[in-house]
Amino acid sequence: xxxYTVVRxxxxxxxxxxxxxxxxxxxxxxxxxxxMILLGEGGGGIRMTEEQIEAIHRRWGLxxxxxxxxxxxxxxxxxxxxxxxxxxxxxxVREMIFEAIPVTFIISAAGLIIALALAIPxxxxxxxxxxxxxxxxxxxxxTLGVALPNFWIALMxxxxxxxxxKWLPPxxxxxxxxxxxxxxxxxxLQMAVIMRVTRGSLIEExxxxxxxxxxxxxxAERGVIGTHAIRNALxxxxxxIGVQFAYILSGTIIVETVFALPGIGRLFTxxxxxxxxxxxxxxxxxxxxxxxxxxxxxDLTYALIDPRIRIE
Amino acid sequence: xxxxxxxxxxxxxxxxxxxEQPRRSERSRAWCxxxxxxxxxxxxxxxxLLCLMAIxxxxxxxxxxxxxxxxxxxxxxxxxxxxGFDHVGxxxxxxxxxxxxxxxxxxxxASSIAVIIGVMVGVTAGYFSGWPDSLLSRLTDTLMAFxxxxxxxxxxxxxxxxxxxxxxxxxxxxxxxxxxVVRAQVLSLKRQEFVVAALAIGASDRRIIxxxxxxxxxxxxxxxxxxxxxxxxxxxxxxxxxxxxxxxxTPSWGGTLSDGRAFILLFPHIAMAPGIMIVLTVLAFxxxxxxxxxxxxxxxxxxx
Numbered sequence: 001x002x003x004y005t006v007v008r009x010x011x012x013x014x015x016x017x018x019x020x021x022x023x024x025x026x027x028x029x030x031x032x033x034x035x036m037i038l039l040g041e042g043g044g045g046i047r048m049t050e051e052q053i054e055a056i057h058r059r060w061g062l063x064x065x066x067x068x069x070x071x072x073x074x075x076x077x078x079x080x081x082x083x084x085x086x087x088x089x090x091x092x093v094r095e096m097i098f099e100a101i102p103v104t105f106i107i108s109a110a111g112l113i114i115a116l117a118l119a120i121p122x123x124x125x126x127x128x129x130x131x132x133x134x135x136x137x138x139x140x141x142x143t144l145g146v147a148l149p150n151f152w153i154a155l156m157x158x159x160x161x162x163x164x165x166k167w168l169p170p171x172x173x174x175x176x177x178x179x180x181x182x183x184x185x186x187x188x189l190q191m192a193v194i195m196r197v198t199r200g201s202l203i204e205e206x207x208x209x210x211x212x213x214x215x216x217x218x219x220a221e222r223g224v225i226g227t228h229a230i231r232n233a234l235x236x237x238x239x240x241i242g243v244q245f246a247y248i249l250s251g252t253i254i255v256e257t258v259f260a261l262p263g264i265g266r267l268f269t270x271x272x273x274x275x276x277x278x279x280x281x282x283x284x285x286x287x288x289x290x291x292x293x294x295x296x297x298x299d300l301t302y303a304l305i306d307p308r309i310r311i312e
Numbered sequence: 313x314x315x316x317x318x319x320x321x322x323x324x325x326x327x328x329x330x331x332e333q334p335r336r337s338e339r340s341r342a343w344c345x346x347x348x349x350x351x352x353x354x355x356x357x358x359x360x361l362l363c364l365m366a367i368x369x370x371x372x373x374x375x376x377x378x379x380x381x382x383x384x385x386x387x388x389x390x391x392x393x394x395x396g397f398d399h400v401g402x403x404x405x406x407x408x409x410x411x412x413x414x415x416x417x418x419x420x421x422a423s424s425i426a427v428i429i430g431v432m433v434g435v436t437a438g439y440f441s442g443w444p445d446s447l448l449s450r451l452t453d454t455l456m457a458f459x460x461x462x463x464x465x466x467x468x469x470x471x472x473x474x475x476x477x478x479x480x481x482x483x484x485x486x487x488x489x490x491x492x493v494v495r496a497q498v499l500s501l502k503r504q505e506f507v508v509a510a511l512a513i514g515a516s517d518r519r520i521i522x523x524x525x526x527x528x529x530x531x532x533x534x535x536x537x538x539x540x541x542x543x544x545x546x547x548x549x550x551x552x553x554x555x556x557x558x559x560x561x562t563p564s565w566g567g568t569l570s571d572g573r574a575f576i577l578l579f580p581h582i583a584m585a586p587g588i589m590i591v592l593t594v595l596a597f598x599x600x601x602x603x604x605x606x607x608x609x610x611x612x613x614x615x616x
Contacts, residue, residue: 011450014450015453015454015457018454019454026466143595143598144595147594148591149546149550149590151553151569151573152569152583152587152590155576156587159576159583162577163576163577243456243457245457246456246459246460249459250459250460253459254461254550254553254554257554269465272465272466273469284462284466287458291457
């Protein structure tokens with residue numbers, strides 16, 4: 001297990017390095033000069049001499065060679081100093097990101113927890129009562145669920161809860177109620193996926209010999225499923241959560257835009273449009289760290305539950 | 313087995329033997345399995361209809377999608393204008409029909425790019441193991457683990473949003489799943505007798521890959537592509553929705569949804585039609601993919 005952990009950890013670091021270099025290069029390829037963008041169209045009417053523009057470039061380190069900028073940036077990333085925003089001069093990027101993280105975290109975590117809490121029992125019921133009415137309904141839901149674009153679900157929820165029923169605010173985050181619809185959107189798609197996987201893998205496990213043995217020795221069906229089948233059936237679910245994590249983050253980017261929530265996703269989209277290098281790089285790096293850590297955790301959890309993985 | 317005759321006509325050289333023992337090609341048996349799945353057949357028909365609609369959009373649409381009817385801003389559906397008007401007074405029904413063009417062009421175009429890259433990466437990684445495999449597999453894992461929307465936003469902003477950008481950007485970011493599946497297939501094919509035999513008689517790598525390996529990975533790839541088109545259509549709509557995909561005034565489903573969001577409290581009907589079209593199209597590709605999987609590759613299970 002220790003060897004496996006070390007190998008996975010090393011791979012994670014390589015992935016991080018790749019992503020950081022790629023992001024850094026991509027950001028330098030963005031068209032436009034951030035100083036000009038900051039001033040607005042055509043310099044925003046402000047006449048600046050070449051020297052003044054150069055001075056600004058120097059002040060933000062935009063004139064340094066790329067590798068110097070990169071090394072400085074990596075050093076800053078690891079010391080938690082994300083630099084200062086170009087678009088909102090003087091505001092530390094760390095502050096902007098820390099303000100936005102809780103919003104994104106609540107939406108994705110709540111969405112995933114609700115999805116797990118509903119989808120796993122639903123998947124179990126659907127698998128144990130195959131071809132029942134519930135099974136059909138659940139299958140239709142999961143087939144439809146993966147075809148629904150999250151931004152459209154979001155719009156339809158606004159129509160239903162804000163326009164027709166007038167229960168919830170359509171946009172913004174003025175109270176906790178602002179979280180309800182975003183969480184519902186994230187949860188819907190995840191439910192569809194998790195339920196489908198749970199159902200499929202449990203059906204497969206129920207056909208295994210050890211399940212027949214457990215039944216043959218007179219174990220109650222509840223015990224057969226609860227203590228034997230479910231443990232094996234949940235293995236693919238763990239993997240899927242790891243894979244789905246990237247989709248959840250993608251989902252929050254969209255959902256935050258639809259509902260105008262001040263989370264990481266909207267900060268990212270806005271910063272890309274404003275060419276705010278520091279913010280975009282920092283967010284991508286942060287996303288990469290999160291993704292690598294989550295994947296490491298899923299792999300390790302998986303290896304912990306299933307000893308066969310460790311041997312490879 | 314009464315249906316075997318009409319199937320037989322699709323293969324010229326096939327002559328049906330005795331009725332009791334119909335020896336049919338793998339392809340015709342796959343077609344039979346596919347036909348048995350009614351949902352997939354309906355889905356396939358829907359997709360064909362959609363393609364026809366997209367190709368002949370010019371003659372199908374009742375109104376010019378760019379014409380602005382004065383005084384009709386946000387007016388709801390009527391018998392003359394089935395889906396009503398958008399926020400500037402353009403006919404939504406016509407815009408949605410034209411939107412299917414964008415969806416299909418991006419869906420098929422980006423899929424092609426993704427398949428080409430994915431198959432190349434997968435075959436290279438699976439066939440030449442060692443460091444190319446490690447490197448390409450890490451790259452694939454990274455791409456799969458990264459929130460793809462973030463990547464799309466970045467790339468679209470760099471290149472500048474347009475139809476071509478959208479196709480290319482989605483294509484170069486969605487190949488990971490193909491690479492992963494093809495690599496796994498190649499790894500198992502490499503150990504099979506016919507490949508070992510080809511190696512033994514001195515066939516070149518090139519010949520083994522193109523003659524022996526590639527034809528055998530096509531079935532799962534076809535299934536994955538069909539399932540992937542839906543995802544790509546959603547990505548295109550998402551990108552256009554964020555303003556980084558297809559640019560107005562070109563009609564696209566994502567773009568119309570974006571207008572729908574802006575005016576959701578005033579004219580909620582704008583967001584309805586494009587959304588329903590996206591759902592139906594994605595659903596159709598997913599169901600067709602499921603049917604193809606059962607038909608072409610009965611052993612294969614869900615790939616998530």
